Amino acid sequence: MRILVVNVNTTASMTHAIGESARKVAAPGTEIIELTPDFGADSCEGNFESYLAAIAVMDKVLNYPGEYDAVIQAGYGEHGREGLQELLDVPVVDITEAAASTAQFLGHKYSVVTTLDRTVPLIEDRLKLAGLTDRLASVRASGLGVLELESDPERAVAAIVEQSRQAVENDKAEVICLGCGGMAELEARVSEATGVPIVDGVRAAVTIAESLVRMGLSTSKVRTYATPRPKTITGWPISQATRTVHA
Incomplete structure (x- = not known):
């Protein structure tokens, strides 16, 4: 595979x-x-x-x-x-959807801890669109940019741990989702600090x-995600194509 x-x-x-x-x-x-x-x-x-x-x-x-x-x-x-x-x-x-759906197997409520506050509405909207907000306790921002996860990892871990603790103590979350692909590898440290399951979306x-x-399953093509109708799409694909696509 x-x-x-x-x-x-x-x-x-x-x-x-x-x-x-x-x-x-x-x-x-x-x-x-x-x-x-x-x-x-x-x-x-x-x-x-x-x-x-x-x-x-x-x-x-x-x-x-x-x-x-x-x-x-x-x-x-x-x-x-x-x-x-x-x-x-x-x-x-x-x-985003993988982490949230997995979290619902592990506890009654889950929270997402992400990077900057401006990304919180985007995450909330994606979860709402996916029908995954009924058991969402909160989406919290660590206050750090995505690139700071690499440039200042210790500060990043401290901020993520603090927001995760607040989600558990104040928002009553029972599971934490790490709200950035760049947060991979942080599960153990955040779990140790909070005592709750930590879900990384990539894994x-x-x-x-x-x-x-x-299981041999894939996206339904009956209606919502039907293959795009053949038509002229100017300038697509943008990169040099190596196989035929809709154009």
């Missing part, structure tokens, strides 16, 4: 960290292919960057030259999953994608 794990930003070191996290939970025989978009922002922390990332991720996936069995969009609260589902015949799993997405492939 081969799974494409696509970062939503252009920071290659973060793509690699996401890929390594995915490999740690992948079953024997599952190959993880990490992809970085060819254009876009070095971190996604707002609507403009998120919409740009949606185009970049679709472009990158459509230009991947090999075969694959599933795609994971590794951006928390980002746009674009629906477009991928229309374009592809394989399962598409978004880490959750890998196990969900594997399960869908093994």
